[in-house]
Every structure is written in C-alpha cells, then in structure tokens.
Amino acid sequence: xxxSYKFVHKTCACFTICLMLFMHNSVWALDALDGRLxxxxxxxxxxVNTSGNNFLGKSKDDISYDFREIGVNASYRAMxxxxxxxxxxxxxxxxxxxxxxxxDYAFVDWTAFSGNWGRVGTRIGRIKNAYGLYNTTRDVPFxxxxxxxxxxxxxxxxxxxxxxxxxxxxxxxxxxxxxxFSAEVSLGYPVIDKASETAILGKVRGDFHTDLTQLYQLKYxxxxxxxxxxxxxVNMGVSYDPATVDVLKAGSFLFDPVVLSAQYNAEKWSLTxxxxxxxxxxxxxxxxxxxxxxxxxxxxxxTYRVTPKLEMLMRYDVAYSNRDDxxxxxxxxxxxxxxxxxxxxxxxxxxxxxxxxxxxxxxxYHNIEGTSILPTLDNPAGPASYEKRWDMWMLxxxxxx
Amino acid sequence: xxxxxxGLLIQIAAFLLPSSTVAETVLATAGIENSQVVAITSAAYDxxxxxxxxxxxxxxxxxxxxxxxxxxxxxxxxxxxxxxxxFTKEILRFLPRQLRQAWxxxxxxGLGQYPEQVLSVQDMLKKVKTTPGSVGYLSMQxxxxxxxxxxxxx
Numbered sequence: 279x280x281x282s283y284k285f286v287h288k289t290c291a292c293f294t295i296c297l298m299l300f301m302h303n304s305v306w307a308l309d310a311l312d313g314r315l316x317x318x319x320x321x322x323x324x325x326v327n328t329s330g331n332n333f334l335g336k337s338k339d340d341i342s343y344d345f346r347e348i349g350v351n352a353s354y355r356a357m358x359x360x361x362x363x364x365x366x367x368x369x370x371x372x373x374x375x376x377x378x379x380x381x382d383y384a385f386v387d388w389t390a391f392s393g394n395w396g397r398v399g400t401r402i403g404r405i406k407n408a409y410g411l412y413n414t415t416r417d418v419p420f421x422x423x424x425x426x427x428x429x430x431x432x433x434x435x436x437x438x439x440x441x442x443x444x445x446x447x448x449x450x451x452x453x454x455x456x457x458x459f460s461a462e463v464s465l466g467y468p469v470i471d472k473a474s475e476t477a478i479l480g481k482v483r484g485d486f487h488t489d490l491t492q493l494y495q496l497k498y499x500x501x502x503x504x505x506x507x508x509x510x511x512v513n514m515g516v517s518y519d520p521a522t523v524d525v526l527k528a529g530s531f532l533f534d535p536v537v538l539s540a541q542y543n544a545e546k547w548s549l550t551x552x553x554x555x556x557x558x559x560x561x562x563x564x565x566x567x568x569x570x571x572x573x574x575x576x577x578x579x580x581t582y583r584v585t586p587k588l589e590m591l592m593r594y595d596v597a598y599s600n601r602d603d604x605x606x607x608x609x610x611x612x613x614x615x616x617x618x619x620x621x622x623x624x625x626x627x628x629x630x631x632x633x634x635x636x637x638x639x640x641x642x643y644h645n646i647e648g649t650s651i652l653p654t655l656d657n658p659a660g661p662a663s664y665e666k667r668w669d670m671w672m673l674x675x676x677x678x679x
Numbered sequence: 680x681x682x683x684x685x686g687l688l689i690q691i692a693a694f695l696l697p698s699s700t701v702a703e704t705v706l707a708t709a710g711i712e713n714s715q716v717v718a719i720t721s722a723a724y725d726x727x728x729x730x731x732x733x734x735x736x737x738x739x740x741x742x743x744x745x746x747x748x749x750x751x752x753x754x755x756x757x758x759x760x761x762x763x764x765x766f767t768k769e770i771l772r773f774l775p776r777q778l779r780q781a782w783x784x785x786x787x788x789g790l791g792q793y794p795e796q797v798l799s800v801q802d803m804l805k806k807v808k809t810t811p812g813s814v815g816y817l818s819m820q821x822x823x824x825x826x827x828x829x830x831x832x833x
Contacts, residue, residue: 313752313792313795316786316792316793318786318787318793320787349787351786351787351789353786353789353791353792355743355792357750358743358744358748358750358751359743359744361789361790361791361792363789363790364789365787365789383788383789384789385789387789387790389743392742392743392744393746394729394730394732394733397741397742405789406788406789414784414788414790415783415784415787415788418783418787420783421780421783421784421787451741453732453733453736454732455732501731501732501735501772502772502773502774503773503774503777503781543774543776543777545774545776583776635757635758635759
C-alpha cells in the first residue's frame with residue numbers, strides 16, 4: 279500500500295539536492311510572488327561513535343551514519359496578518375526513526391490584533407510544541423547549540439511525542455520599554471510514533487493514542503535580547519487501547535513537566551540553563567499498581583565565539599529518572615536492573631565552524647555516566663548489556679538554503 | 680539669523696546642491712554623522728516616526744503591517760555587510776547573531792519569514808523607493824531624495 283520508506287526517503291533526498299543545485303547561491307533560496315512565498319530547507323548528515331551502548335544506530339565501537347536530517351519548508355504570507363506554513367521532515371536516527379518523510383508542521387497563523395503594543399493571534403493545524411527554549415527547532419541543525427540538544431530535557435527517545443501537536447494555539451506578545459513579554463497556550467493532540475510508545479512501557483500488544491494535551495509558555499526577552507527567561511508547563515496524556523487478548527487494561531500515561539529556562543547573551547558568548555521537573559504517572563493498567571514518579575533534569579551550557587565563524591560549546595547535562603532515588607539504588611534493589619539506568623550525567627565539548635553561511639560543520643565529544651537517556655530501540659539486548667560509563671564522538675555537516 | 684531665513688537658505692541649498700550634501704547639511708545640524716547608518720522608508724508613504732521597540736519588531740519580522748493596514752516589507756543587506764552589523768548594533772541595539780537566530784527559528788518552525796536580502800545600495804534604493812510601507816537601511820551619504828529617513832522616537 280505504501281511505498282517502501284527507502285524509496286520515499288531517496289526521492290526526498292534527490293528532490294532536495296536538485297533544488298539546491300538549481301538554486302542561486304544565496305540563503306534566501308526561492309522567493310516568489312514578491313517574496314510572499316518562500317521555500318527553504320536543509321540537509322544534514324552525522325556520524326556517531328560510542329564506546330559503550332548504541333546511540334543513533336549501531337555506534338558502539340563502530341561508526342553509525344544513521345543520523346540524517348532533511349527538511350523542506352514553504353511559507354506563504356497571503357496578507358500581513360495571515361501566514362500559511364508547512365514543513366516536511368525526514369529524520370533518521372538509528373532504530374528510533376526510520377527517516378520516512380513526515381509532516382513536521384502545517385498550520386495557518388492569523389494575527390487578529392497588532393500594533394506598537396504587540397500582537398495577539400491564533401494558529402490552527404499541526405504546530406511545533408513551544409517546550410523550553412529549543413524544542414520548536416530541535417531538528418534544525420544550525421538552530422541548535424550543539425549536534426544534540428541536551429538530552430536531559432529534549433529526550434531523543436520520546437522525540438516524536440514532543441515535536442508537534444494537532445490543534446489550536448493562542449499567542450500574545452507585549453512590547454514595552456522593559457522588553458517583550460510573550461504568552462502561548464496550546465491545545466492539541468501530540469503526534470506519537472512507535473519509538474515513543476516503546477519508551478512508555480516497552481513492548482505491548484495494544485496501541486497508544488494521545489489525549490487532548492495543554493501546553494503553556496510564558497517568555498520574557500529584554501529589549502536587546504540580553505536576557506531571556508521562559509517557563510513552560512505541559513499536561514500530557516497518552517491512553518492505552520488494549521488488544522483483544524491483553525494482560526493490560528485501558529490505562530494512561532500522564533506526563534506533566536515544568537521547564538524553567540534562562541539565558542544571558544553577550545556579543546561573543548552566551549550562558550544558558552534549563553531545569554525540568556518531570557512528573558509522570560502510569561495508572562489504570564491493571565497488571566501492575568499505579569506508579570507515580572517525579573524525574574528531574576537540568577543543564578548548564580556556555581558558548582563562546584572564538585572568531586565569527588568558529589564557536590565553542592561546553593555543557594554539563596544531568597537527568598534523574600526519579601528525584602527520590604537519584605543514584606538508582608532503590609530501583610536496583612527493587613527490580614534487579616542496574617542502578618545507572620536511572621540517571622545520566624553528560625559533560626559535552628563541541629565546536630561549530632561556519633564554512634559559509636550555508637554550510638556548517640560540527641564536532642562534539644560527550645563523556646557520560648549513566649544510561650537513562652539511551653534510546654531503547656537502539657539497544658535491543660536490554661539493560662544487561664548497558665555500560666555505565668561511556669563516551670560519544672560525533673561529527674555533523676549541514677547545508678541549508 | 681531668524682528661523683525663516685535659515686529655512687530659506689536650506690531651500691535654496693536644496694535646489695542648488697546635490698541631495699546628499701543637503702542631507703548632510705541638515706542632519707549635521709542635528710548632530711548626525713555621514714557614515715552613520717539610518718533606517719529608510721519609501722517617500723511614497725509616511726508611517727510617521729517609530730519607537731526603537733517597533734523598529735526592532737519590524738526587523739525581527741514580528742511587525743507585519745502599519746496601523747492603516749499597509750504591509751511592512753523589510754529589506755536587509757547580507758549578514759557580512761558592515762552596514763548590517765552597524766545598523767543592528769547601533770540603531771536596533773540588538774546583537775546581529777541574535778537577529779539571525781531569531782529569523783532562523785521563526786522560518787524553520789513556520790512562525791515567520793526572512794526579510795528580503797538586497798545585493799547593492801542601488802538595489803536597496805530601488806526596492807525601498809518602489810515599495811510603499813517598506814523599511815530598509817543605508818548609510819547617511821547613500822540616502823537620496825527617493826527615500827525618507829525613518830525617524831526614531833526618542
């Protein structure tokens with residue numbers, strides 16, 4: 279019924295390459311209708327090598343090339359207050375994501391009121407989730423501070439679930455001498471995939487569907503964007519539809535994170551920190567008692583621009599699956615599984631070089647203790663095969679238009 | 680000298696001298712240098728003066744129309760053009776890197792579009808002149824009669 283993903287993937291890649299070859303060499307790519315219609319995109323290829331554990335493909339003691347991102351987007355400004363936008367994305371990330379092209383976002387943005395004071399509007403369609411500072415462009419290689427986003431907050435293994443929701447969003451910006459205050463309220467159904475489903479309960483017989491989810495974000499930017507502060511609150515639910523013969527009942531996974539973000543920007547350097555309190559519950563599954571667990575994550579990141587083309591990154595990123603059991607010892611004695619699967623501590627060092635304004639290369643080194651961030655699908659042998667201390671070397675090249 | 684005499688002198692100068700020199704003369708009295716970069720708009724449409732906040736919102740592509748509904752079309756030079764850096768830092772009082780990141784984030788999450796990039800001073804003058812309601816920037820000495828300097832409300 280559907281074309282094999284390899285064919286569609288190759289077609290998507292060919293199309294993007296052809297577009298790039300015929301493009302005039304400028305960042306503005308395709309502009310039509312007086313610039314009201316714009317077409318842009320990017321292609322990125324990464325290489326991963328890990329010392330223990332697989333991340334983004336078979337990277338353990340090997341090099342995985344299963345890390346590829348291709349995106350093409352179009353936007354049309356029909357009127358000053360009406361914008362249509364859509365983006366197709368192909369994200370290949372080891373076993374978690376096969377690279378089949380997906381609709382990343384597609385929505386209508388209507389600015390109902392605007393003036394010197396700011397603006398108020400609404401968006402309808404598939405909209406990126408404004409979670410933390412970086413989620414809306416997490417798959418865009420040059421919009422991220424490193425090759426990977428801090429995994430403690432922007433998990434790779436539940437990536438799909440966090441990306442976008444189908445629904446409606448209301449936004450308001452207020453401009454003043456003190457800075458810009460923004461608020462966003464989103465109501466929608468997050469998009470879910472197999473990798474995210476597996477991350478919830480492992481292999482199950484039935485299916486999951488997402489419930490109506492709310493996302494709230496408040497943001498403050500000082501007038502020169504030196505300071506940025508944000509607070510994000512999400513109420514998300516994923517419900518289980520048991521198979522005809524199933525040991526599990528129709529339970530739910532509820533995830534209610536709160537993310538606090540802060541950033542300071544100077545001319546040559548930036549300091550960013552985010553903290554997430556991740557409250558999650560599994561209830562009504564019948565086969566096991568209801569579980570409530572509060573996870574905690576945070577990272578501190580600094581970037582420094584050595585030259586206009588060369589930027590350095592340093593980051594310390596920590597995730598605890600259960601803030602009441604930070605070293606995982608209680609989990610280990612209860613389940614017999616390794617304690618280090620319950621946390622991750624990651625020291626990252628990275629470099630970014632902008633060869634041209636279109637072409638960027640990045641190198642990154644991660645030194646990690648703990649495996650709570652590992653994508654389970656890349657490591658089918660399970661926790662018994664995991665290594666407590668491991669590191670990652672990564673390279674990435676990206677081209678944009 | 681009386682005010683009307685200054686005014687008359689300026690009118691005669693405007694008639695006799697090339698327009699750039701007039702601009703220099705007038706603005707020198709207001710303490711603005713030749714090499715300074717200024718925001719410009721089409722002479723065909725007068726949006727009045729703008730606050731720095733509004734000008735920032737315009738270049739951040741978050742201010743899509745003037746109060747009467749006329750669209751705001753934004754023209755910029757490339758990021759590596761010294762005029763771009765000077766305009767962003769001195770007039771917008773914003774970091775050029777932050778401006779670029781804001782554009783990238785908006786475009787790749789569907790929330791906005793890029794401004795149009797012009798290739799030369801002639802290109803900027805022509806595009807701003809023929810697009811009422813548009814906004815761009817040039818250095819003082821490049822400003823001609825076809826475009827109006829967009830004043831920033833103090």
